[in-house]
Each structure stands twice: as structure tokens, then as C-alpha cells.
Amino acid sequence: MDDRLKELERRTRFDPAEVEPGIAERWLESGLFHPAPEGEAAENYSIAIPPPNVTGSLHMGHALNGSIQDVLVRYRRMTGRRTKWILGTDHAGIATQAQVEKALRAEGTSRQELGREEFVRRVWEWREHYGHTIVAQLKRLGASCDYSEERFTLDDGYHRAVVAVFVALYEQGLVYRDRYIVNWDPGTHSAISDLEVEEREETDTLYSIRYDLLAGDGAAGHGQAAPGGVTIATVRPETLLADTAVAVNPRDERYTDLVGRTAILPLVGRHLPVIADDYVKTDFGTGQLKVTPAHDPNDFEIGRRHELDQVSVIGEDGRMTSEAGERFAGLTVQDARQAVVQALREEGRIVAEEPYRHSVPYSHRSGRRIEPLISLQWFMRMDELAAPAIQAVRDGAVRIVPDNHRRVYLDWMQNIRPWCLSRQLWWGHRLPVYYCDRCGETLVAEQPPERCVSCHGELRQDEDVLDTWFSSALWPFATLGWPAQTPELAAFYPTDVLSTARDILFLWVARMIMMGLRFTGRVPFGEVYIHSVIQAPDGRRMSKSLGTGIDPVEEIERHGADAVRFGLLAMSSSQDVRYSAEKVQQGQALANKLFNATRFALLRIASLPGVDLAALAPAPRPRTVADRWILSRLQQVLADTAARIESYDFSHAALGLYDFVYAELCDWYLEIVKPRLASDAEPDLDLAATLLHLLRQTVALAHPIIPFVTEELWSYLGGDGLLAGAAWPRADVSLIDMDAEVALERVVEAVTAIRGWRDSVGARPGLIVPARLRADGYDGTQGMLARLARMDLATDGAGPEPVAIVAVPCGVLEILSDDGLDLAAAEQRRQAARGKLQAEIARVEGKLANGRFLERAPAEVVASEREKLARLHDEMEAL
């Protein structure tokens, strides 16, 4: 026995922490993860990783998606495809800037103090320091990304792609600048897109407020209030200061005579035209609406329709502006609300107050309440881009799995709205937009122009940066060198699949499809796989702030990367799932089981007299029915696993593997062949070759799911090179043997029945019980039955009368001695079994006595029920 085997003999457990890092290192050094950019995308296999935030660390979502993508990538690599998993990180504008600003505050400084250039330099420094954490964690997970070509959404090449796209879209008229109402986030001090807003249900007070009408429409008695007036309802009285109209529905007969008159804004005295607009609901409140174009998205639209003035009373700092009047200027929105209510109350204008439940917009980024404001921003018109992206999903050029997300995608795309692209941040792709202050010219260009083309004046670059998702939208092709037509682009674009959770379906996936089609003329990926969201074990969101997060890295340290991968894959499904520590445990157990099964087989084979393990060629050389059975089962699990991986059914792939290794390979096959491996027996070279073959195929089959332990075992099983680069074992239909499967199923059932009986009569585990088998279909399996059930089977049919009978498939086992058995104890159990059987017989008999059943059920179902009844009667007989 060589030294490695001796060392293996001492390792009674698989210790992940001991071997996993070393194996990861060997993979990286092998170059297997870095394919040459050759061939065409159609024959190659590629996945672009959803780029994690550069400041982030691995969370459960990353761990699950990393496991999923790695299964796909490792499987394809083993099937011989040239496979590339494109890796990189996202600069994550707001998130990263916020982190660095926080650090600066801790240092007692701020980005304003440092200035833009220095601040950006500091962020790059930060990225250098902390930006590699998550990549290192992906390596630890075993993710077989192409680490030699890590991209970053802000590196030079990527920036060129972003600028080229922005300029092109501007020239095509899709990107434009507008003073428009945006979702202003006072927390990040920036506009954010609709998708970054989350609505929260809150209870506020709904105030009904009376506005006077100008007497005689301002003709006579100028400034005098007319009787009656209008009553509006609002939850935001502070915005009243910015009202510029009152609106009613044109079909609202109560108010037709009001239209065209003038209301007087309380506290301010501004004259407000009463206008008619379809937006106003006649059945809500009084049917009279205050119109505040500068602070409400709906009112903004009404304002545009009616060319109303825009008065802004809330500033970007979330405080009231001077436009709000001396009395309120400088107050926070909250304080202003109280102050306005107080003032209105003093004037007796509040006619009703009631609690009101409604949804309030909050920033997904900062958690602050969104302040709708009018602001000069860059936008992108989406309808023209959406049309082909809708078509691509409709006609299947992009297939969304599971397909219930398809409609969600289509619905959203069909109602798509302009995208606010600009962000008032410093960290990101600065807009390639240059203004001439002298003549007002706006230039949009890839290269910064020297001077204004019109007047040769000085140019000033726009201060804003692009929404991070704008650069992310280019990910599948910008990472491969686009706009240059690189070999990488030819070899790996379009990618094959995009795997992600559904929360970024619109934010990212839809935009990639639109941009991919627009700029490469092709879909960026053929399939989108939407995976589960892993919730905390109690069903809540996993989040740091709730304290419900579970750190996958800690789990890896505790249980091994294989265990975590297996667990996450086994948990995953087409819907959200709770984190299951048991599944991880199951994965750890599987790794250990496989390790020990291999260890056992190798050590036994090596100790067979005259056998040279190194010279033994693995091959299926079945000699017994059990050999034929396990080889047949192996083919089935090979085919199943391949099919399940290809159809994104990872939980069944993982659990099917577990079942094969545990139940069939270890519990039955290895137990059955143990005597044939006894070192004092004549060496069974066929068995040795078969076992080696079996283990090598099993380990290869399991590799995409649990790569570390299988790689480790591969080195003992004499595989050439690394398993990560080995061939996937294809199922061989010629090895499928239904006769052997039937025979073994029968033994398994019989042994299980006999063990149960033994337990019920209190037979000591070591006790060999004399018995006689009177049953069909046990040719070639009697020996294993006797040994596994601890029976001494009589060979002749005659002999003593049985003292007890045990039912087995297709017959009975007669027990010939009651030594060491408490037969009476079995009685209760037998009664229970009889009761169960009786009920079942009654059920089947009832069925067969039902004329309608006989008449309408398919003939084969009736026949099988008849057979079943006969079998049940036999079993009853035996009992």
C-alpha cells in the first residue's frame, strides 16, 4: 500500500476545511476556468455573473446563485463545451459612495471638504482595499469563474462602452434633458428612478381645507371672498403653499359653474384658476382637487396640460424654500406641515380631519421619504427600446424560467416609462455632456471637446453621473470588450443564461435585453433563470438590520463549501424558500458518505492479494445480479441528473444524487459486495474494476454539485488530471437491466420485511435465525438475502414445521426455530399489519365491485387492481 492510501486510511472523516482551500488553488492554477477566446458563441457556453457590489460581501443570495451558476458551468465544461463564466464587480454608485462617506465622517471630514477629485480618488483607494472580498469568497465557494479576467463597471474599457452608448442614444434622440418631476431622495441628495422607490402603507391625517372663491371672478370687489368657496382634501397641507390651481372633473355637474372662476390660496393669497381635468375623481372626497405641479407627479402632469405655473416650496435639502414664505422657509417638511395646519386652523379653514391610510414613497437607497420635486435631469425614452425586447421574449429568443415571470416582464415592458438617468453623485460614470456657458450650447461627445463648437467658449462638463444600472445594462457585452469586435465577444456573446433573483428583473434584466438588442443586434442571453429568494428560517427576510441574516461564509467554514452548495441547491425551488440548516447538514453528510465509501472500496481493493490498484483499469464488468443492478441504477441517475441540471431543477438533481449514493450505492450495493471484498477471499478483479468504475462515475456525476470532495476523491481514484476538466459520464443504455432491478427490489423489500420482523420479536442483531424461503424470484439473490437479514436459509424443502411465517414479496419466509425469539411479541405488530391489509383489501374489492369503475377505467388499470388484490390476498394468507 502506498503512502497516500495509508494516509487515507487514517482519515475516517472528510474534513472540508483541511482540503477545500488547496483544491481551489489547484483549480485556479490549472487554467481550466480561463478558456481561449476561440470558436463561436453558439458552440461555446458562457454565463455573465450578476456583478456583485464592489463593497459587498457574500450573502445567501450570492451563495445560492453562485452555486447554481457553478453547477451549470461545471456541467457544461465537463460535457466538453468551451466554457466561460464572466466575472466582475459593479461600482454600485450610491451604495459605495455612501460607505466611503461614512468612513470620511468617522475621520471627521466629508466629501465636500475633500472635493470631487480627491473624493473619487479615495473611493478607488477604498475599492483597492475592500473590493476583492467578495471575489475571494466566490473562490472559497468553489465558483469556477474566469478569475483571470475580472471586470469592473468603472474600468477604462467599460467606461468607453458606457460613453459610446450614451452618446449614441443621445444622437438617436432617446436620451434628453428635461425639467421634470423626479423622485428626489433627500437621503442621498439625488434623484432616483421609479424602480428604486418602495411604497409603504402609512396612516396620515387627511385634512379638508376650505379655499375662498374670488368674488365676481375678480371683476368687482377685487380681493373679496365670495360665499361658498371650494374644499379640498390633502395629506400634505405643507404643499398647499405651492398650489397653482384647483381642479374639478369636467363632467362633474356639481361644479361646472366653478370652472373658470378663481380661488384664493389661504395663507398665501395667490389666485388659483379653477380648471377642469379628467384626472379628478368625482367620487373621492369633495371632488375638488388642489393642484401642486411642483410637488406631486399627477399634479405635474395636470400642470403641463394646463400650462400652470410651477412654484417650488420644498428644496433638495428637504426643507422649505424662500418661496414658501418667511413664515415657513427653512422648516423641515414635517415642521412645516404642523405650522401650516396651525396657521390654517387659526384662520378656521380646516373643516375636517380624519385618519387616512395610504401608501407613501420611500427611497430604497436611503430609507428616507421621497420628495417629488421638479428638477433638471437626463432621461431616456424607453418605448422604442422596449418594443424589440418585448418581441424577443414573446417569440422565445429569450426564454424566462419559470415562465410565470414572463407575463410580469411583458406587463411591465408594455407600460414602461422614461428612465431618469442622472444621479447627483460623484462616484460613477460622469455624463459625457458639456455645456458652454457663453452661448448655451450643449455638446454630447465621447471625447471631451476642446472648446464650444459654436462660439469657442469654455466648456463645463455636467456634474452628474449615470444611474449605476445604466452601466450594468451593458454587462454581457461590455465585459467582453465591446464596442471593439474582440475575439472574446465573438466566442462568448450572446451568453447562454442569466441567473438571478426576481427583484432585479426590471432593474437589470429587462434593461440588458433592451441594450443588447439595440447595440449588438442580438439578445444578451437565451435564457433567464429566476431562482428562489432564501428567507430566514422563520420566514422573514434575511437582513442585517433585522438580525435575520445568516453568513454563508461562516456556514462554509463550519460545514464546508460542498455542504453549503448542496444545501442551497436542495432548498431551491421555483418559489421563495426558508433557509434550512438541515439541508446543509445533509450535504455535509453526503460528502462524508462519499468519502468513506470511496475510502472503504479503495482500501479493500488495495488489500486484495496480488492486486495492484494503480494497474487496475476501471470498467463495468458485472458478474452478479447485484452488479448489473447497480450499473443499471447508475445509468438512470446519470440521465436524471443531466436532465435536471439542464432544466434548472437543482433541488431534484441534488436530492437524487443523495438518494443514489446513500440508499443504493452505500446501504445496499456496498453491503452486498462486502464478502466479495474480504481480503482472504480469492481476489475478484471484475468486482474491483466495476467498483472503481462505479465510484469514478459517481464522483464525476456529483462534481458540479459538490466539487471539492469529488475532486479530492478523484485524485485517489486514479483519474487523469483534475476532475473539473474531466468528461461528464454519459448514461449507457446498454447497461440498463430491468430484470436485475426487479430482482434487487424484491430482495430489498424482503430484507426490510425480515428485519422489521426480527425487531418485533426481539431478535438480537447478531442472532442467525434458521429459516426456509418459500418464494419465487430469488434466484441468485438468496445468499445476500440470508446474510443481510441474518438468516440461515435451509436448502431443502422438507424439514421441521415452521414456528412462524414472515411475508416477503412473492412468497413467505418460514422461521424454523424460536431460540432467542419472543414470538408472542410479534403478535401486536402482526395484528396491526393485518388491519392495514384488510382495509386495503376492502378498498380494492370495493373498487372492483363498482360497475362504473369496471366500465370506465382503462383496462390496464382494472387489470392492475385485480393483480393487486391477488397479491394482497397472498400477503394476508402469509400473515
Place this chain on the structure above:
RNA sequence: GGGCACGUAGCUCAGUGGGAGAGCGCUCGCUUCACACGCGAGAGGUCGCUGGUUCGAAACCAGCCGUGCCCACCA
């Protein structure tokens, strides 16, 4: 307001038209010469409720109850 899921053993989940399953937990028994992160045997379920379709429903349909998520501009 609209949409998508889900409700099966104590827990987490499979099962999509013909005798209710797994892992964990629980009970009992085992140092059986790979693994005690092990082996063997068990207990435990009116498959949310009510109707319907069907010879037959955990599965298909409808309604209800409960839970989760997404989308949405009624002040």
C-alpha cells in the same frame, strides 16, 4: 385596486389523476471489520375549509379562510 405564488408528518419541503414521501427531530435496538456527521427498525398525516368535475382527487375547477411577494399616479 391589479397580478403571481403558497397552505401535505412536530419543523423544512417533495409529490400534479389510480395503494401518502424525504431530510431533520422523536422512540427502540446496535462499538455488524467505510462512515456514531454511522447502521437497523419504528411512531407520527381527516394532504387549509366547502362545493364541483371524474369510475377514481393531495393533485383538476370554483368559492371561502389564511400566508407571502410583486405591480399600481385616487388627493
